[in-house]
Amino acid sequence: MEQHTLPHQHGQSKEQLLQHMPATENFELVSAIFKQLSDPSRIRIFWILCHCEECVINISAMMEMSSPAVAHHLRLLRSSGLIESRRDGKETYYRASLSKKAQSLHKMIEEMMEISCIQL
Structure with missing residues (x-):
């Protein structure tokens, strides 16, 4: 990383912080997930799928949304790596990814909503 000189010095050195700052691409990845x-x-x-594996029809019923609308959301969540899918015959089942990113x-x-995981 190149050396930066800050225009204002406030008595604290930021060199160590700047040396360890992740690349812009890393922040773009986090932004895309958010x-x-x-x-x-x-x-x-996503929260439902963190607690169970479900098909589009059941997710639609739980969400009171159309299957195409739910399928759209599932595509976006899957493309970001937050959920996974598996086929069983004609049915596709979805669940949260076991990745550290999804679990975090x-x-x-749940911490932001001040709730705890339910035990099914």
């Missing part, structure tokens, strides 16, 4: 969760319906779907977001959502 954009996926900027929709309340997607957060609810699940925990953060």
Whole structure:
């Protein structure tokens, strides 16, 4: 990383902070994930899938949304790596990814809403 001189010196050196600052691309990745969760319906779907594996029809019923609308949200969540899918015959089942990223977001959502994981 190149050396930066800050225009204002406030008595604290920021060199160490600047040397360890992640690349812009890393912040763009985090921003893209948060954009996926900027929709309340997607957060609810993600939260459901953190607790169970479900098909589109059942998620639609739980969300009181059309299957095409739910499928749209599922595509976005899957493209960001937050959920996974598997096929069983004609049915596709979805669940939250076991990735650290997805598990951290699940925990953060529940902490922000001040709720605990339910035990099914």
